[in-house]
Amino acid sequence: MTGVSQATVSLVLNGRDDGSVRIAPETRERVLLAIRDTGYVADPVARRLAARHNRILGVFTYEPVFPAGTGDFYHPFLVGIEESAERLGCDLLLLTSAPVTDGRRRIFHDDNRLRLADGCVLLGRSLDRDELGRLVAEGHPFVSVGRRDDAGGPVPYVGADYTTATADVVRRTLDAGHTRLAYLGQGAGPESHADRFAGYRTALDAAGLPTRHEPTDRSPADLLDALLTAGVTAVMVEEYADGVALAAVAAERGLTVPADLSILALGDPTRPTTRDLEFTGFRIPRREMGWQAVEVLTGLLAAMPGTATQRLLPCQPVDGVTLLPPRH
Amino acid sequence: MTGVSQATVSLVLNGRDDGSVRIAPETRERVLLAIRDTGYVADPVARRLAARHNRILGVFTYEPVFPAGTGDFYHPFLVGIEESAERLGCDLLLLTSAPVTDGRRRIFHDDNRLRLADGCVLLGRSLDRDELGRLVAEGHPFVSVGRRDDAGGPVPYVGADYTTATADVVRRTLDAGHTRLAYLGQGAGPESHADRFAGYRTALDAAGLPTRHEPTDRSPADLLDALLTAGVTAVMVEEYADGVALAAVAAERGLTVPADLSILALGDPTRPTTRDLEFTGFRIPRREMGWQAVEVLTGLLAAMPGTATQRLLPCQPVDGVTLLPPRH
DNA sequence: TCAAGGCGCTAATACGAATTATCACGCCGA
């Protein structure tokens, strides 16, 4: 249309104006006019092929991205991720095509789409160790939402400081006068659980008090029996929903929370449950985590030296109504 | 590594085995082994450039995809879309990079990423007419979630049949004995509003009863006054939250819903609101709509002749507690 | 007088895969 070469169009299109490249203003105008007339837009795919990056951030979750039944625990993370992506002018690629093998999605498989994105945000309570190691080994730019132990190398992450937050909750409980505390949950396995338990143990050790660990495989009723028998007056629950179930059973028995038993929630519910009782404890800064995850990722991509690639954000204390001094 | 050419690797990788191409089983094995050893994966972008498709479906919303404050109205659509995409082995590209101009996101702009995806799902109460027309004119494969009027050509969509659903609600209201009904909402503008109003009008016309249209720009208190003055006994509300507000004002006045005033909800809340009162009316089959939208889109992409590209799904009636016969 | 550099643009190439026309080879029959 304008009688210029493809290269010139490319230069005009990209507004190249630095010293090394010059386009006569008159030519530039002609080209711009033709672009406007035709509504021409460069093919993003070809563009990406040449440029080797494409302003796409991958989002990989080990559970469905839009959880139907998990009480939207992941939703706030995604809100944060989306907000950051929008601000940065990036698109998000939800890696939904990853096939499910042995009950979980796998990043690596024979038609792995990871390289579609410049980098990747990983979401999920527990990430597969092997896959994490491979990501590190192969040098894929990625960030985990949630702290992760090293996997053959440091793992970039934006996590919540469960250890400190849990220790704080324990201290508040001790300050209220409790001396017999129990921890209800796995306390091990995923980093988020281990970290909570570490905070619990540390705070009680510092106070010279014994720890007590209750597994989650019993019925709430049996659990309550065990707690009462042991004289426990305050329980820290790893999973919010377990606290709700415990409170419900206590109510059935004619006990009141927190007068007879204090219950402290170590985070937000990951399973759907009622929220009419506002538990004392802390909240996970989920949106902020998603937000910073994208920040860390783009920092990695730009190879910005100043960016901290392992971040722990403080949790937000919640006063709530489930902590009172023990009866005796 | 194997001493074969790039072409051979490509052929092996894609399992080409038709008559026109032959690979010696021994060679194929060698190549497959090397692929396994190195963990090689074809670059999806280059692949797309050559093959002209890449199993990526774009998702464009005129509001944030992960709504922070809009009460998650869009969430169920996305759940459906994700489920379909996963089943089909497609990835989803959230077009978050689209810049916001004049208060809304635009699909078309100078660095339009639409073509990164094979096709696109459009989400939003009202889509921009011009952009819709351009999508049709330029032949982009896309589907709208929600019925749309023609835009220079038929628009592929998966919508909810608001007209029929609203007419049904009106009939149920008439069957309960009401004769003075009002419609609260815009009743025009977006297709979803116009369709509801059309159903409302049709059902009342058929019954030989007058229609009454209340705009939404007044305070709930003023609105209630107007309704009572006019002797209205049942109100159909376009927007759930408006119904909640109306019920709240009624309660303040000492009136009871539905004894003194029946309120019928024409769909799910799009604004955050309380849901402790279960409104009579209908629900939008959002998940199913997302599900079928992907189906229509892939039908378009595969140019399958049998696929209906305009679908209206029935809404689900809700019995609820806000409809009773009028007092007099 | 001549080398150096400015000028505006383009030819050529790279990016990484998919596809196709073609080739070398060995074998068989005439």
Place this chain on the structure above:
DNA sequence: TCGGCGTGATAATTCGTATTAGCGCCTTGA
């Protein structure tokens, strides 16, 4: 000996863009 044929693999081209070395002419300064 030669042509034809089935095999198995490859060289070359394509997709649409970004990038860069250099084109030939002219000006400048030493």
